[in-house]
Amino acid sequence: MSRSVSFNFGPELGADGTTFRFWAPGAQRVDLLLEPSKGAPLRQQFTASSDGWFETLVRGVGAGDRYRFRIDDELDVPDPASRFQPEGVTGPGQILDPHSFQWRDLRWQGRPWHEAVLYELHVGTFTREGTYRAAIRRLDDLARVGITAIELLPLNTFPGRRGWGYDGVLLYAPQPNYGHPDELKHFVQAAHERGLMVLIDVVYNHFGPEGNYVHRYAEDFFTSAHHTPWGSAINFAHPIVRQFFIQNALYWLNEYRFDGLRVDAVHAMFDDGDTHFIDELVDSVQRGPGSERRVHVVLENHHNEARRLGRKDRSMVAQWNDDFHHPMHILLTGESDGYYRNYADRPIEHLGRVLAEGFAYQGEVYQTEGHARGERSSSLPSTAFVSFIQNHDQIGNRAFGERLTKLAPPEKLRAGLAVLLLAPQVPMLFMGEEYGAVQPFLYFCDYQGDLAKAISDGRRNEFASFGAFADEHRREQIPDPNAEQTYLASQLDDEDRAEPRHREWLAYTQELLAVRAEKVVPVIPEIVAGAARYEVSSSMLTVTWPLSRGRTLVMQANFGDLPAPALGLQEGGGLPASSAREQYFSTAGASARDEELAPWEVRLSLGAP
CATH class of the missing domain: 2.60.40.10 (Immunoglobulins)
Incomplete structure (x- = not known):
């Protein structure tokens, strides 16, 4: 069928x-x-x-x-x-026959969004083969560790054989060297058979620079009224252009049975009409496949527009939350350059606000841009926000593509992972993160001629303003995006998982996700929106999420190198007494009665009514 x-x-x-x-x-x-x-x-x-x-x-x-x-x-x-x-x-x-593939998962209805544990995956580097078929062999491993949803980087056809997918030009055609479209359907079906949702990353804010002929025969696809980093903006005011992208979203969801979309760079979509394109897109998804099964939409939106987020019947519109990543990255690595400056003054407080209210910036001035950013988000459910400590952007946009395993001490990284996976927001891991992969994820592409040279030179010049790359010779060490070795260096190696340090890290991730599935997921629907609170004292953060039946979910984290007294345990402090709390997890193996948290310890507990 x-x-x-x-x-x-x-x-x-x-x-x-x-x-x-x-x-x-x-x-x-x-x-x-x-x-x-x-x-x-x-x-x-x-x-x-x-x-x-x-x-x-x-x-x-x-x-x-x-x-x-x-x-x-x-x-x-x-x-x-x-x-x-x-x-x-x-x-x-x-030409393909859309009726040729026989689906076996016709009863699949997706999963409730509060059960989501996302896993961002780039097909070309997830395995050495770089194909859908090879990726299927790893699905059992992902399900076993506790992953419940896969988010695929863009699949639209892009130039050459190597790329992230964000420079695609043919949005309806899956990248050919990953496999035949029927093999992509096999991947989605195999994921569903293991209880895994599959989302696809779609890019509707620009076309790539090579292989794009739309300007020649349909100039109305673009408008000079707005500009993006890639040139003239897409003309969403034109009804045919609008439908081209909306039908593309419906095509992926219907033809390939994807469980949702991750929409790239919504802040680069300009629409001056009464109904913004992204709102019409979401409505079309919910009226279409979303009326028959759970279909979720995840936005990337630097503007932090809370009004676009929330539950839509059985489905959810959520957002990738950079406001979680940035303060956490500062705490784990000590880095504070670039956009991290906006969080460097009070990283623990910013993180606390994110965990309790959604966004760190809800209308405050964003220092590096000089204007207000964000909207009030405290009334939204926790699941309207996707948290992460690593993703393709945050790793790949570094000059050498280092993962946190290269940047942060293990004890800090263990704490960061515990906060990520135990908080009620939807967590996302980047491929290999579950076992502490050390391979970089570099920016790679496959252009030719003058464009290839321009991309390579431009990549290195991007970092000229950074002190570490002020020296031209140092910039020349940055890997060439067009070199095949840059791509190969980014591929995961299955054999790494057998090494003791990786087995230990995988077991830790699996333990955290087991606690999440057993203890946290069941109470997420009970969280009272707008009632969460956070408290900061020196290196200590305490976040409380009141539940509808009178109980309270509590997270305490010590982001310091010395033991620190637990917050809120005194009378009137707002937390249930230790005797009234059931401790779910401690990264240090401590009990709820211990009134001090060890350095970089994270605890999660539930207070009785």
């Missing part, structure tokens, strides 16, 4: 043949160039309409045949809604 639906964009197989549609208001003439798997090549002119659409029906054409479009007899381009590009961004598209 297929979960496919009809779309305006891309080829559509029918009883009479295949219909091709192409929106190209900047073209005078469009021809279909067909490369059938059997028979001679065919050229057929499209019929044009007054609104920029071109359409043609070709009989006897079906799955496996390849095609591209010729614009005004001068430029051959791929279909921007091609479903598969076996030869990459400049090659022909291949």
Whole structure:
């Protein structure tokens, strides 16, 4: 049984043949160039309409045949809604039959969002093979450790064979060297069979710089009224452009049965209309696949727009929370350059506010930008926020792609991981983090010619303002993004997991996630929104989350190198007495009666009514 639906964009197989549609208001003439798997090549002119659409029906054409479009007899381009590009961004598209894959997980309804433990995964570096099939072999390991949801970095076809996926140009076609689209469906199905949700990262704020021909035939895709780091902004005010991206989201959720989306850089999406594009996107998702099963949406949004977040029926709209990462990173590493300056004065207090209220910045002036950032978030549920201490950005945007295993002492990292995995916010691990992987995750790509040189030089010049890279010779040591070795150095090695130090770290992660699943997840729905509180004294942080039945979830953390007295244990301190609390976990093996926390100790407990 297929979960496919009809779309305006891309080829559509029918009883009479295949219909091709192409929106190209900047073209005078469009021809279909067909490369059938059997028979001679065919050229057929499209019929044009007054609104920029071109359409043609070709009989006897079906799955496996390849095609591209010729614009005004001068430029051959791929279909921007091609479903598969076996030869990459400049090659022909291949027609797929959406009914050919037989799903076995038809009863799968997703999982409640408060059960989510996310695992960010880049297919190309997750295994040495870098394929969907190879990744399937690791799913049992992830389920065993306590992961419940996988978040895949973007899969849209990008230039070459190596890349993060954020420079994709063909948004409907999965990257070919990861495997055939049916193999991606096998991956999603295999994950569901193990109780794992799968989310996909989508990029709707720009197209990549190579293999993008949209400017030539559909200039209306862009607007000069707004600019982004990648050039002119996407023109979401245009109804056809708007639908191109909304239908793309529905395509991934229906055709591939993904359980949700992570939407990249919402702050770089400009929409001056009455309904912002991202709100219409969320509504379309919830009215569509979200009306039949749990489908979640996670935003990346530097603006901290709390109004966009919260529960939508059985599903959730959440946000990647940099405000958790940044103060935690300062505490673990001592680094305070760049955007970390906004948190460096009071990192424990910022972290406390995040754990209790969602955002650290809720309208206060962001020092490095000089203006207010964020909206009030304390009334939102904890699960509206995705916390992490590592992700592809925070590792990969470092000059040498170091993980925290290279930057923070083990005792601090153990504390940071405990706060991440035991707090009621939705936690996210970056691939390999569960066993303390040491491989870097570097910025890598696969451009050619002048563009490759510009990317390599630009990458190194990005760091010229940092004191550590003021010396040109030092900057030359930064790995070349286009070098294959940069990509290979970022791949995980399965054999590492067998080493004693990695087995020990994996066991620790598994222990924390077992506590989360048994003790924390059941009470998350009981947390009273807006009632959480935090208290800071020197190196000590205490956060309390009142529950609806009178109990209180309590986290205490000592972020110092010396023992520190526990907060709130005295009469009137706001916490249940130690005798009335059930301690769930201590990183130091202490009991609830111990009135001092060891250096870098984290405790979690539940107070009785």
